[in-house]
Amino acid sequence: MHDIRAIRENPEAFDRDLERRGLSPLSAELVALDDARKAAVSAAQAAQERRNALSKEIGAAKKAKDEARATELMAEVARLKEEAPELEAAQAQAAKILDERLAAIPNRPKAEVPPGADEHGNVEYRRFDASRERLAQGRQHFELGEATGLMDFEAAARLSGSRFVVLKGQLARLERALGQFMLDLHTTEHGYLEVAPPILVRDEAMFGTAQLPKFENDQFSVFNGLDYIKSLKRLAETQRQDPDIDPAAGTDKNFWLVPTAEVPLTNLVRENILAEDELPLRFTALTPCFRAEAGAAGRDTRGMLRQHQFNKVELVSITAPEKSDEEHERMLACAEAVLKKLDLTYRVMTLCTGDMGFASQKTYDIEVWVPGQQTFREISSCSVCGDFQARRMNARYRAKEGRAVNFVHTLNGSGVAVGRALIAVMENYQNPDGSVTIPSALQPYMGGLTRIEGPNH
Incomplete structure (x- = not known):
């Protein structure tokens, strides 16, 4: 705002x-x-x-x-x-x-954000090369997963349709291990407070972080069954009196499924006046996330890259204005630490003005190498939003000097997307026999297991 x-x-x-x-x-x-x-x-x-x-x-x-x-x-x-x-x-x-x-107007970009119309205008900021030899090519994650019988897209389609997956056995455990590893890292080494937030939120929360109204079609809404039936009955009665009434009238949405834990975590400070001494606040959460992917028809239809439901560890910071740029770099480093400990090759891109998110002043994307596609794919996005979201949430702080009340600055980032981390681990740690070596950082979370065996084991 x-x-x-x-x-x-x-x-x-x-x-x-x-x-x-x-x-x-x-x-x-x-x-x-x-x-x-x-x-x-x-x-x-x-x-x-x-x-x-x-x-x-x-x-x-x-x-x-x-x-x-x-x-x-x-x-x-x-x-x-x-x-x-x-x-x-x-x-x-x-x-x-x-x-x-x-x-309805997007945030103003910072002066240093590179110009550009789309992703082709993004600029590499830095990169990290894994100590392991980088695979130039290999099988894709869904080929590895389906071959072991531990990744089942057909069963998911019977349950829920396209863009869902069922993980089983060691792959399900590996996904859980990744999420727990990330949470432990951010809470014990990076100073984030773990939060278990609701994943159903009201309109006001979605508006506060700018998912509404612009991106309504990208979200999943949830109705209270009984209230929805009552509203349909009211609508039917109204339509008998006025056949020209809008069919969508009278069926109010009750909740939204969160597209990211950024929504509940950032809104923890909505309609509050914080003391400057409380800042910065740093929150992290591991939650399911839900996205309709309305604008992604036909893109990444195979595999787990673009799902309607996925798990993600989110990072959110609430800071005083003069500290937000420094906090942005810190948040980026925290997200990078995940990939460094997993020894995965990645690069950091500064997004151009045409590729930034609606609420962002400046965004870094972390892209991890995936040999199955022989390219880098986004695994984290870290953004500083200034007071753009705070104005929508009425989130403020009282300064120590002068006692003036100002809007806080908000930042959010993926620390990181769990499903995409699973893809990166599977493809980068794959072996010729179809097995997947488990990175040493994850082995304590896997009960000491060192590899997920291929179909011949």
């Missing part, structure tokens, strides 16, 4: 930043909407002030026993009272229009 005052103070800078995002200038439109809001506020205030003044005049007229004047003034007060709801509604509507417009 953008600050209309900052836009008013420097509209040229705002438009330049939007242009870097590939958008047309919007400051004039936004200032005009704010002018309309201010005019509505002024009209309502003027009417209230007039009513207050008239009340005093009525008292004076009655004291002077001027009943005619008092009656005339009382009539005007009555008229103003009748007009008040309309003025208040106009004020609320003007504010709603401005807020909705501001909420």
